[in-house]
Amino acid sequence: MSKFTEELLGYEESINSIINSIKAYARLNNKKNIKILEYGTRNSELTTTIFKELKEFISEYIYADSSIYFRNNLSDLENDSKFKYVCINDNLETSLDEDNFDIAIALNSIHRSNAKKTLIEGVLKVLKVNGLIIGNELKNNNLLPIITADIINEQPFNEVRPDDFDNNDCEILYINCDKRTEYSNFITFIIANLKENKPTFEKLRSYLSHEIPSYMIPANFYKVDNIPLNKNGKVDRKKLKNKLKNKNNYIFENEIEHRLSNGLPKYIISNNPIEVDYFPVNTDGKIDQNKGPTYTNDKFNCNGKGVTASSLSELMLVGILKDILNIEEVYLNDNFFELGGDSLIALKLKKKIKKIFFVDISVSSIFNSNNIEELLNAIESNKCKNFTIGEI
DSSP, rough: OHHHHHTTTTTHHHHHHHHHHHHHHHHTTSSSOOOEESSSSSOHHHHHHHHHHHGGGEEEEEEESSSSSTTTTGGGGGGGGTTEEEOSSSSSHHSTTTEEEEEEEEESSSGGGGHHHHHHHHHHHHHEEEEEEEEEEEEEEEHHHHHHHHHHHHHOOOOOGGGGHHHTTTTEEEEEEOOTTTEEEEEEEEHHHHHHHHSOOHHHHHHHHSSGGGGGSOSOOOOSSSSOOTSSSSBHHHHHHHHHHHHHHHHHHHHHHHHHHTTTTTTOOOOOOOOSOOOOBBBBBBBBBHHHHHHHHHOOTTTOOOOOOOOOHHHHHHHHHHHHHTTOOTTTOTTTTTOOOOOOHHHHHHHHHHHHHHOOOOEEEEEEESSHHHHHHHHHHHHHHOOOGGGO
């Protein structure tokens, strides 16, 4: 059908307008690393032309199709590191990463779907916010689609209409619906995605705030591929902790960089963020640049992992945590849950604290403490309230 389509009035104009629109998008946004998804064009010559025309602007070009049949025709392009052929087994969002592409190209391919709106929603989900669907579709006012549908398909040609793009998550930037064949046999369209589809830690934290008490919401979130289990089918905390060891600093630094990048120039953002209790200041009340490095070196251990215990109370509490959690290292800026704690272990910790410190703290005090240092402060503040001669 693609060869017949190329002979129709308006075909060349439609393709050129699409290529020029993508180039204009790249130049206006000063982008040289655009990620493009092309869905089901099934015309190797056209795909090759588009890829070569746009190559200077792209970092990744994915051709996706529900059939592997057309892959051989694009084997030459697969030799290029920027190009990849992906066979869609179920739907787009399960086969491709969400919020990943800047542009999705759909050239005369949407009409093949029995559920056009569902397909369009799937394409929107793999686009970044403000990402574009750019493409075209044959109109129903010429005989080609009707004849081909009768010969090849069991169902009649299903024309794509503007209301197929009627979705609260997108905005129609351009669509030509001129019914006069002499102007064009195609609907050419540009649709912008308005929704951020990828789940974020902030969204998760907001959701949990409406579902569970605040003290049960983790201070930090970590993304892992899977949760390691032991032989009994329960979470293997030791393996999980090892899994997070290498990701901890990366996630922390990534989150800091993301937040700062919204309001600061990139050259101002530090490459190595370090958590400190306070900034040393000089007599003028400004940050003392000379004391900064010494302070951080004194405060953190030689491996830069965290704040080490030094006082008797700190050493006692750290010793308790090492014992009940069966771990070798605990720092004052560690979070109880990140170390592997849970509600059952919190009960054990409560008993141990009462035995060693003679203080009866609540489980909620353990949950509400962002780190071990805060937990120790809670213990110290409860000493006077709970101390009785009978407990000695």
